[in-house]
């Protein structure tokens with residue numbers, strides 16, 4: 608019996624090892640592409656491309672499903688020829704990843720070319736990122752979000768903030784340099800905490816005035832300079848709803864492209880049930896209130912479309928599964944249900 612277990616263990620370990628080495632090799636290759644301009648230039652000729660137009664990704668619709676097509680360098684050249692443009696455009700692409708087989712992936716914004724011509728040529732449409740993220744397959748949305756964020760960062764870092772001189776990018780697009788000052792700029796993300804506050808039996812959700820009607824989410828806020836995650840959670844909860852966090856724990860994180868490249872750091876926090884009276888900051892929030900388990904479970908089932916009632920009011924619904932707020936809410940439901948069992 609022990610021999611069978613040992614053989615199974617060896618098989619699982621060797622499988623893990625093989626998986627691991629695929630991952631390690633892929634990351635090393637990507638790192639080489641980032642650093643080595645000539646290798647990356649060569650990779651552009653064999654890579655695949657995600658297209659954008661003024662930061663809106665190109666999607667194709669088949670039946671009810673949306674796909675994010677990967678175009679070859681030859682297809683990109685064919686489109687550029689239609690516009691009598693040279694293939695030098697390809698150099699404006701940014702590296703966003705590669706397949707397990709080391710086929711590099713790039714994102715390219717053709718915003719300066721006529722949108723409708725590209726759309727009819729490739730039989731699809733450039734779609735606002737806010738919509739695109741929620742209609743494409745779950746595995747594609749992080750890729751679209753990071754590609755768009757990197758393109759957006761290049762758009763807004765064309766000049767050195769010290770000298771005002773133009774900055775030059777490397778081939779992969781992983782950095783920009785000002786040759787006058789010697790300053791190297793790297794793509795930036797802003798750390799944001801998102802916290803689901805609970806008093807043990809209820810959780811606190813809030814609405815910002817900009818949210819779609821009926822939608823409630825967990826509390827969120829940008830980290831201040833010099834602050835750690837714990838301090839940011841304590842401060843944001845105090846600022847936005849006037850409560851003092853007693854304990855907190857990390858859940859997970861997510862890159863979020865709105866308004867521009869946030870690193871969302873998701874936490875659960877506990878406040879004392881005896882000191883759970885909300886004092887809402889009206890400058891930031893429109894509403895903040897406690898929700899019981901049953902109301903949360905019902906809200907998770909509700910579609911935004913079905914939340915409107917006959918009298919014009921809206922029943923609560925929560926962010927979709929692509930948003931980390933959704934994951935925090937589901938985790939809280941799980942904790943509560945296991946406590947009740």
Ligand SMILES: NC(=O)c1ccc[n+]([C@@H]2O[C@H](COP(=O)([O-])OP(=O)(O)OC[C@H]3O[C@@H](n4cnc5c(N)ncnc54)[C@H](O)[C@@H]3O)[C@@H](O)[C@H]2O)c1
Pocket residue numbers: 797799801824825826827828829861863865866869871891926930931932933
């Ligand atoms: N993925 C999710 O589940 C999820 C859920 C909630 C919020 N979010 C994101 O978190 C972000 C921050 O949340 P919030 O609006 O509650 O933050 P917040 O409570 O800190 O308030 C926003 C305000 O903070 C100021 N601010 C400070 N630093 C900033 C910076 N680096 N960039 C922009 N503004 C800055 C601005 O005045 C801004 O209006 C939002 O942009 C939102 O898109 C994501």
Ligand SMILES: [Mg+2]
Pocket residue numbers: 826827828847891
């Ligand atoms: Mg906030």
